[in-house]
Amino acid sequence: MTPAPDVFAGLQVDLSTTVDRVAEELRRAIFDGELESGTALREVALAGSLGVSRSTVREALALLVAEGLAVREPNRGVSVAIPDAEAVSDLCHARLVLEGAGVRAWAQADEAARAHVRERLAAYTGAVADGAGYRELNARHLAFHVALVELTGSPRLVAMQESLVRELRLALAQVERIRRNAHDQADTHAELVALLDAGRLDDALTFLDAHLAGAETAILAALALGA
Amino acid sequence: MTPAPDVFAGLQVDLSTTVDRVAEELRRAIFDGELESGTALREVALAGSLGVSRSTVREALALLVAEGLAVREPNRGVSVAIPDAEAVSDLCHARLVLEGAGVRAWAQADEAARAHVRERLAAYTGAVADGAGYRELNARHLAFHVALVELTGSPRLVAMQESLVRELRLALAQVERIRRNAHDQADTHAELVALLDAGRLDDALTFLDAHLAGAETAILAALALGA
DNA sequence: GATTGCCAGATTGTCCGACAATCCTACAAC
């Protein structure tokens, strides 16, 4: 065995397959609002547009379906998922469970995880201060909430949260296709972290509960407007 | 539009595709221990054995990978996932979060959900009394724990729990391949439900915590023996 | 008029065959 030199850290090569890149492009198009929810994703058309084979498109579509970003109706094809009120409500409910677990774990959490939460908060507030676009704000905002779940130290819980956030981004894309409200909630999140730093976990939990409930009603209202 | 007669309730037809059936067969083989963890799932070999095309096998394998039952190494193929100690620990940690949320929701839960928990418990204890095989006991046992998460009323949390349970079944299959310990924990679970019925939620939570911690150490010990 | 039967087009589900790129192993060469 080679005596493992650490000199090669930081080196990496793109191992992504064509299927991955197709799936990533579809995700981007969905999140950017280019693909309205409900749009039928025809295999031959996509294969033609993207310059890849139908088999490749099919595998990519299977990925999206597994992620919940698209739904497959047997013998009828795949279409971009339509986030209804019930789905949004469920998403926020599930988020409260996962993020609540992260908040509860604040004290026992790894110091690196706590630092990461603060970093994500700073990145979010910084983006707000810089007047970033609503897409970047969304990304920073949701990244912060993922960092909360990372406090649990559980890869699987984090993966679940990322899945929830993906679906939420789909819903947000539909909302923002109508009206682009660059919601500035940076102060709210700073307050949450302040509560955590002060060790007031119970207050932080109720605060998070209220925050998510507010987000739910806001999204539902926006969705109702669009429908 | 036809005046929608409800006469056709209870009618259903199998819409499953070949890919679904292949995936289901692979799952069965994994859970039944026929496919040891780490086994390479070669596409051509599977296609030949199952009498289907390689494309179909590839799609089925993609499903298993998405479920976490198998892992894909780029350009190297798919193999049955190997549940290491870290994974088992994480699984139990994540389960505590989800099932804990269910227990916390006991009071506000739908009465049907509470009844379902009791049903699953009865099915489990009944299976124990009938001297059922260890596979059926596992299924009943884990079904009970899924019912706990159903108390939250959140389809997404339930889906996550089912995903965790699938991975756990994989780990259990490896353990039981070595020594078939038909663990009778029916009494423990009955006690948990008794605490819930008595409204002692905090006690139920600590009880669940201890139960899952015990399960974790038991599985880890069995895994260590096998390795 | 509402229902049914039928037909053509579009799309999916599945199969087959092919080929380059990559990986693995072994073995030769330095």
Next chain:
DNA sequence: GTTGTAGGATTGTCGGACAATCTGGCAATC
């Protein structure tokens, strides 16, 4: 002991093919 090379095995991707199914329209029927 490292490097180079050759061969076989496997994956990743492609293109074409075909039956089964869905969709919509239109004729036939009661």
